[in-house]
Amino acid sequence: MRSNPVYRRERAVRARSLRIPLIVFVFNGLLAAVALLGMYSAVEHVKASSFIQYSNFLQLYVFVVTLEFLMLIFIMPALTSGSISGERERRTLELLFTTRMPPSKIVTGKLCSAFGQLFLLIVSSFPVVVLTFVYGSMSVQDIGLLFLCYVTAALLTGGIGILFSCLMRRSTLANVCTYGVLLLLMAGTYMLNVFLYGISRTKADSMLPVAGQLRPAADSGAAVYLLLLNPGTTFIEILGSQAVGSVDGMLISSFLGNRPLNVVTGNWILVSLGVQLLLAVCLIWGAILLLKRRE
Amino acid sequence: MLKIRGLKKKFKNFQVLDGLDMDIEEGALYGFVGPNGAGKTTAIRVITGLLRPDGGTVEIGGRDAFAYREQVKQEFGYVPDEFGMYDNLKVREYMEFFASCYGLDGLVARNRCMELLEQMKLLDKEDDYVDSLSRGIKQRLCLARAMIHDPRFLVLDEPTSGMDPRVRMEFTEILREMCAEGKTILISSHILSELSRMCTDIGIIDAGKIVLSGSMSEILRKVNDSNPLRIRLCGEREAAVDVLKEDRRVQTITIRDGDIVVNFHGDQTAEAELLARLIACGARINGFFREQGDLESVFMQLTNHEFQKVVFHSEE
Incomplete structure (x- = not known):
């Protein structure tokens, strides 16, 4: 990647800009403030009641990593959706097209630059996340899975951003479309499942009990598989496996009813991470093809 | 150096290029003139590969510009009508970035950048940010950028528009020097008096066709x-x-x-x-x-x- 001119240029510009230190400061400042206030409250509760409620620290962990996840989800599209369209607006994209640099290098350079900024945010936030482990800890595997979830979500949202950046002439429009699709992917798929689950539940409740038969449990049907595309659901599943009981109502299992687990639902985290990585690769590939066609 | 035959390009219902034929000899300073909307910029964008034509052929240095796109890119340098600058880069960084886009890195790139900055009289500006430069200096930088890979053919789309006469004169001198060094230059401009002083050849385009083309002296004698x-x-x-x-x-x-x-x-x-x-x-x-x-x-x-x-x- 160091040989990619676009990446090197972005890195050079970023290195002397005040924007990145400011984002790191605000991002970690917010995380630290939440973590320290949470800890202060938990410790004060211990002092007042002489009773240590360990679930408080677990909740604190859930809160901090969720905040981190949400920030990443919203920062990555902002970094990528204006990257190619910005070059077009500056009229530098056509200059790049007349050079010998292939479109794939332009896209990967931009993506890696945004990813580098995000990686900096994730790594710089580790000390704050570790604060929440003062009264407990977690395995390296758990940390690794959480990190993989962050990387996947960043690639997916970055892929959406860069695709729209190649597709749209204006950065503002690319931004709006990126966040629109992201909203559809995260809130849309989840709300669809909630809606279908609600209908199914109404149906199940209205059925008369038959002697000797279990009343069927409500589920959201095949729509649950749409959640494989939703990085938020994967993150919640990971949290559910690490901090048991903290996000119970939001887990996939609540949409499955009493259907037996299959390969996908039984290995939801890994399958959804795989699907999202594949989707991210497709989006990035799509962006490269679009740029090649416009070259 | 450049050979265009039957070039056609249509935007919606408007036929911008209508069978354009054009020949530019090696070492020529070719002025490309035409009224607004005649198809100058479209022709230039097709020559530089930024637009696909609906029909016709473009050969640069004897190679088909579309079939051998990558090789042809090495043959020409392009200066668009709008500069296309990275304002947050310094002059040297800007040059080195484009050098690396052509695969030039390290000392080779650095030496080439210095050589061009010296030729364009921009050495004292190497540590200045691009956004702090005047329009005339930006244009010289843009020309230096287009020369970074030492192309034989330069395509300039209205490079002197918006410049004061002194800057235009300096720019014209630089182009003459380049032409004397053996570069072939295609320049489109609205400032006809300037073109007539500087160009060896001229082509007048109207409604997507070349209506008159030839050496400057020959054309003036004819008319x-x-x-x-x-x-x-x-x-x-x-x-x-x-x-x-x-x-x-x-x-x-x-x-x-x-x-x-x-x-x-x-x-x-x-x-x-x-x-x-x-x-x-x-x-x-x-x-x-x-x-x-x-x-x-x-x-x-x-x-x-x-x-x-x-x-x-x-x-x-």
Whole structure:
């Protein structure tokens, strides 16, 4: 990647800009403030009641990593959706097209630059996340899975951003479309499942009990598989496996009813991470093809 | 160096390029002229590979520009009408970035950048941010950028628009130097007087076609015959104007600086006849000659689509 001119240029510009230190400061400042206030409250509760409620620290962990996840989800599209369209607006994209640099290098350079900024945010936030482990800890595997979830979500949202950046002439429009699709992917798929689950539940409740038969449990049907595309659901599943009981109502299992687990639902985290990585690769590939066609 | 045959490009219902043919010899400084909307920028964008034509061929350095796109990219440098600058880069960084886009890195890139900055008299600006530069300096930087991979052919789309005369002169000098070094340059501009001073060859495009092309001197010689006649009179000119109005070879009559300027279509014999008739009507003539041609008059003649009627017009 160091040989990619676009990446090197972005890195050079970023290195002397005040924007990145400011984002790191605000991002970690917010995380630290939440973590320290949470800890202060938990410790004060211990002092007042002489009773240590360990679930408080677990909740604190859930809160901090969720905040981190949400920030990443919203920062990555902002970094990528204006990257190619910005070059077009500056009229530098056509200059790049007349050079010998292939479109794939332009896209990967931009993506890696945004990813580098995000990686900096994730790594710089580790000390704050570790604060929440003062009264407990977690395995390296758990940390690794959480990190993989962050990387996947960043690639997916970055892929959406860069695709729209190649597709749209204006950065503002690319931004709006990126966040629109992201909203559809995260809130849309989840709300669809909630809606279908609600209908199914109404149906199940209205059925008369038959002697000797279990009343069927409500589920959201095949729509649950749409959640494989939703990085938020994967993150919640990971949290559910690490901090048991903290996000119970939001887990996939609540949409499955009493259907037996299959390969996908039984290995939801890994399958959804795989699907999202594949989707991210497709989006990035799509962006490269679009740029090649416009070259 | 450049050979274009039957180039066509249509945007919706508008045929921008309509069978454009063009030849530029190696080492030529070719002025590309045409009215707004004639297809200059579209042609340039097709030549540089930024637009796909609907038909026709473009050869640069003997290679098909579309079939051998990657190899052809090494052959030309492009300066667009809008500079395309990274404002947050320093001059040296800007040059080195484009050097790396052509695969030049390290010391080779650095030396090439320094060499070009020196040639463009920008060495003292190497640590300045691009956004702090004036328009003229930005244009020189843009030219240096286009030269970074040492191309044989330079394509410049209206590079001097918005520049003051001094900066334009400096820029023209740089282009002449480059041409003397063996570079082939295609330059489009609206400043015709400047092009006529600097270019070795010229091509006039109108409605997507080349309407006149050739060496500068050859074109001026050709058009001299169709330049206005200037008739200088002593005393009354009414009688002379009446004679001119009656002549069907006279298209326009203008009074300029006391002289009668006539667009007259005819050879030297016809001119002699006209002179004789003017003398016969009692006009006291002390000057009767064809105006010397310039690029502007050629341009106006070739790109004027409206039928000119015989009119009498005074500029006094």
